[in-house]
Amino acid sequence: MIPEEMRSALARKAASAESPREQAIDVMFELQDHYGYMTDEAMEEAAGILGMTTLELEELATFYDHIYRSPVGRYVIHVCDSAVCWMEGYQRIIDYLCQRLKLTVGGTSPDGLFTLLPVCCIGYCDRAPAMMINRNVYGRLTREKIDRILDRLIEHSQFHEME
Numbered sequence: 683m684i685p686e687e688m689r690s691a692l693a694r695k696a697a698s699a700e701s702p703r704e705q706a707i708d709v710m711f712e713l714q715d716h717y718g719y720m721t722d723e724a725m726e727e728a729a730g731i732l733g734m735t736t737l738e739l740e741e742l743a744t745f746y747d748h749i750y751r752s753p754v755g756r757y758v759i760h761v762c763d764s765a766v767c768w769m770e771g772y773q774r775i776i777d778y779l780c781q782r783l784k785l786t787v788g789g790t791s792p793d794g795l796f797t798l799l800p801v802c803c804i805g806y807c808d809r810a811p812a813m814m815i816n817r818n819v820y821g822r823l824t825r826e827k828i829d830r831i832l833d834r835l836i837e838h839s840q841f842h843e844m845e
């Protein structure tokens with residue numbers, strides 16, 4: 683269950699929209715940040731806040747690549763598998779990520795930190811191959827650049843664990 687303060691803030695946000703549906707994705711993102719993914723409980727809470735049915739929300743959730751209905755790692759890596767990235771080395775990037783993080787596409791690393799998913803074009807075609815991690819976009823990927831990005835995220839997560 684989400685804290686009352688959070689529920690009130692989300693309810694105000696929903697009420698400020700012409701139609702609650704406009705706020706559905708934002709509300710689900712906030713609940714997802716709270717729960718780690720959109721649990722059934724989170725879906726019911728979102729439905730209550732937005733005045734929508736869970737079925738309506740389910741339809742939206744399945745349409746959006748960034749709403750997760752099952753557990754994911756702290757960092758979700760979406761690697762673009764559209765045409766330009768494909769030509770510019772998608773497979774090389776995917777293979778390296780799988781090897782480095784010890785996972786397969788669609789899976790989560792053994793330490794629970796990373797989930798790897800393919801995604802359609804993220805608008806970084808001029809900087810292909812590209813990927814997105816938790817809504818941050820990275821382009822012109824090389825093994826070295828991927829190592830730097832992942833090392834920073836691992837370091838960041840260790841720092842937070844110590845807090």
Ligand code: FES
Pocket residue numbers: 762763764765766767768802803804805806807810812
């Ligand atoms: S094709 Fe990959 S970002 Fe557009």
